[in-house]
Amino acid sequence: MQESDLTSARCSVRIFLPESWGETMQYLLQAAGFGDTLIETHYPSGKLAGDGTHASFCELRLLITEGQLPELEGAVRTWVTAWELEDQDWRLSHEMLQEDDLARQSAWKDRWRAFRCAGFVIYPEFFDQPPRQMRPNDQALRVLPGSAFGTGAHATTRLALAAMRSLQQEGVRWERVLDVGTGSGILAVAARLMGARQVIGMDPDRMSAAQAQAMADANEVGAGSAFWCGNLVSSRPQPYDLVLANLVAEILIEEAPSLMAHLGTNGHLFTGGVLARKRSQVVSAMDAAGLRPRGGGRPWRQRGRWCADIWCHS
């Protein structure tokens, strides 16, 4: 066998880690050029995740060449070290594949499962019908497979959906919604499904706008939804009733004045993607911009290490 045959041989990699890190890992793997990744979360059969039986871990599967393996292992080790995961919290294994195995790997769609979150049942667009576990008050939210972030599985996306539902249940209404870092468009589409008249999503990821618009169309809320490639700093400030910013602490700190400039007088800002140890820096930046968190010294809600906050004008 030649050396080139060895390095291009197909290799199936499985990465196990806490559920809350799954989608971040997926995003980083795709951004680093390791191709499509399937996330499988584990929960008892007959239940949907979100029924109060949250999976404690998830499994990411991807196909790479044998030559990519050392680079992949190095990257994963760097990330889990940065996230301070203990050795027992994660595992990476791989196996070399034969032709038969390759055919079986392409059956990834069969393993995709629906899950429940904040009154939504979230399932992929290639399911012909809504899942049978739908309850009368559940709202269907169809997601499209694609490279932009946001299948709904990540803890930060779930916190954002929960925050929107909580505001809605309080009687807060929003006409115009801005979704900064829209990714797949999941939050913008959810806002439209919850009654927003107009939603705008933006993201510097060039794959995002088309995927988000397709997702809005798949949920029959394409009209009234618009998406563009860009960021806040390059957009003209207009007042929105609700601004969603599921980003990371560093961007929130940098863009606090721009987020404030886009918030209507009685508007609400959601921020997510903030690790607990960085929240105080976000609070300082928002305070300087004229925004106060509803929870005061404590986050509105926290899931694992992720903090979510809802902000109003000071």
Ligand SMILES: C[S@@+](CC[C@H](N)C(=O)[O-])C[C@H]1O[C@@H](n2cnc3c(N)ncnc32)[C@H](O)[C@@H]1O
């Ligand atoms: C954590 S994902 C959130 C995706 C989706 N909104 C969700 O909640 O699942 C963050 C998104 O922010 C985008 N992003 C990165 N830098 C940004 C910036 N400066 N302004 C706006 N979006 C940015 C990324 O491309 C990514 O799609």
